[in-house]
Amino acid sequence: MAQLKESDVLDVATIRKDFPLLAREVHGRPITYLDSAASAQRPTHVLDAMRTYDETTHANVHRGVYAIAEEATRLFEAARVNVGRFIGAPDPAREIVFAKNATEGLNLVAHTWGRKHLHSGDVIVLTEMEHHANIVPWHILAEERGIIIRWLPVDDDGQLILDDLDQVLDGAKLLGVTCMSNVLGTLNPMGRLVEAAHAAGAVVVADGAQSVPHLPTDVAALGVDFIAFSAHKMLGPTGIGVLWGRDELLSDLPPFLGGGEMILDVRKDGFTPNDIPWRFEAGTPPITEAVGLGAAVDYLRAVGMDAVRAHELSLTRYAMDTLTQRFGDDLHIFGPPDAGDRGGVLSFSYRDVHPHDISQILDQYGVCVRAGHHCAKPLMRRLGVNATARASFGLYNDESDVDTLADALAEAGAFFGSSAPGTLERCTRTETTGGRRVAPDAWPGRPVPRDHPRPLPFPPEPG
């Protein structure tokens, strides 16, 4: 692992060396990865930890008495405690449940806490900006047993409208809310929401998929009752995620999936479930992936989540300023206008160019952004769009990535007919060669003659 400076401003050039994939090229150009909200890249620290485990220690956990089985178990449970400490869990050994991902974690709450405590006519509250993972499990329950869903609305700036918060929560048993929107980047006022929910007697189920990887998290201070997040969004592998739940709530819950590991005893006439957290972990868990998640947590802890937040805030501010300066009214950024109110997620629309087309042209320049509804269709409807393009930042992004994004967007604009007549848009790019920054170089521009009949929408060949 590269030596990291203790500083609020991250040494991104050094950090990038830790991420092998960021050295690759796409369509002959250096990759500019701006889709960490969908999935983050992995540092060698994580990849090495997983490989080492697989090559030296792998065995099934909680079973064998032989040396490597004991070692595998030790590593697995150490990862559990490690990630628990990372989020400030009061009792990590008991309160951290490994699931497949955040989605499965939220389903776990719906299928256990929801089945036990929600009955016909009961009310739960969700927000208009929720990811489908914190909507659909509740719809499934609603269809099954007639629970009622109320919605906290979102204003035009992408903030929750809280004027009627107490009325909306009145009589509700549960509040489902995202700590940070994966579309708008909005950081929700968790303190206020938790206080109001608890006052109304509702438990708070938080979606931490975007927040835990990018902000310091302390579940005790947050006050939520459950929070779910995914390893692959925080520099870890796919296939593992976490549900944290308050000990007294988890202890009270029935099992989720049934099978081995989650039992104390199985007889012909029934079974005795295991204690928490293993009660909710049926079958052989993703052991290698748990080791990977632990290594990801170590890496993030070494960088420092305060530094990560400071870096991404600065970068988001730079991005919003740059895009506004360069494109003015042609580009609309959804969500809070103040970078301080949001994480490093920027959904935007660019003139009348469809997000698919934006995304494809950006791809030709090596820029990776996401286009679509981002698993938030109710939010899309509220925003009045079918889809947006979305750029998102991680700790390995820097201002030159933003500049490249802007340059590629300008190319997209030129391709679809620039609003500035008679100009050729030229791109500049600071080239990275093996981690060393070299002098800026001009991309070959691709002129679009003004009078040329508009070609069919195929992106240009690179170079």
Added chain:
Amino acid sequence: MCGDEIVVTLEVDDGVVSDIKIAGTGCSISQSSASLMSAAVKGKSVPEVRDLIHTFKGMMSIHESTLPSSAGSANAGGLDLEPIEPEAIDIDALGELAALQGVVKFPVRIKCATLSWNTLAQGLDDVEALA
């Protein structure tokens, strides 16, 4: 997956598509494909339209499989299987639609190009069901 929606309104008189209207929002590829489709289809008989749909989808590399199911998927597990000969596509029959050939270079966008065509095929099925 992407959020695009297309509505195809068909008028079929005596087995001929006498009128066709397209509405909806979509990306440039889905819009241009839909627009070219409606021009190509108007005035053709239903069997001719079905042929055109088949030919267009063939150009988009969507071939109805004629392999027996025991053959499995091509190149499964690195096995050396006979390459499947795609049936010859009459590109000339497609006229202006041939311009969309380049879409196959971007597999993710094939669905954009075929969205309106799949909707059209569904519409023809609905017409047939009513008859």
